[in-house]
Amino acid sequence: MKKLATAVVIVLAIFGAGTTAKAAYDWSVGHADLQRTNSNIDTLVSRIDSLKEQKHNAQQSINDLNNRISNLQSQKETEEASLQQQIQQKIKEGDDKVAAKQDELNNVNRKIDDLSAQLNDLKQSNDQLGKALQDAHDTEIKSEQAVKITK
Numbered sequence: 001m002k003k004l005a006t007a008v009v010i011v012l013a014i015f016g017a018g019t020t021a022k023a024a025y026d027w028s029v030g031h032a033d034l035q036r037t038n039s040n041i042d043t044l045v046s047r048i049d050s051l052k053e054q055k056h057n058a059q060q061s062i063n064d065l066n067n068r069i070s071n072l073q074s075q076k077e078t079e080e081a082s083l084q085q086q087i088q089q090k091i092k093e094g095d096d097k098v099a100a101k102q103d104e105l106n107n108v109n110r111k112i113d114d115l116s117a118q119l120n121d122l123k124q125s126n127d128q129l130g131k132a133l134q135d136a137h138d139t140e141i142k143s144e145q146a147v148k149i150t151k
């Protein structure tokens with residue numbers, strides 16, 4: 001029985017050593033798997049943080065671009081309003097110049113009308129003076145004829 005007990009102990013020792021070796025191997029593999037998993041989680045967290053930072057930077061860039069667009073639109077509207085005001089001012093200046101030239105033209109036309117009226121008056125006076133001279137001349141001839149007849 002001693003031999004049997006020794007054989008059982010030896011079998012149990014071999015079986016126990018195999019089981020311990022198997023357990024040690026399984027623990028080693030499980031530990032390595034757990035370390036790889038933790039490393040993968042760290043990598044994923046790092047990628048997520050990097051993507052969050054990229055998203056934040058992209059959002060900041062979008063906000064900056066929107067602000068630039070808004071500023072450019074405001075600048076454009078201001079410039080358009082200024083140009084429109086300049087155009088209106090130039091139109092007013094042009095209208096004022098046209099009105100001034102029209103006034104000058106009206107004054108010149110009035111002067112022409114006045115001078116034409118004076119010319120007509122002078123022509124009429126000249127015609128009347130010419131008739132008066134003709135009448136005086138006719139009267140002189142008549143008086144000379146009368147003097148000749150009465151001599």
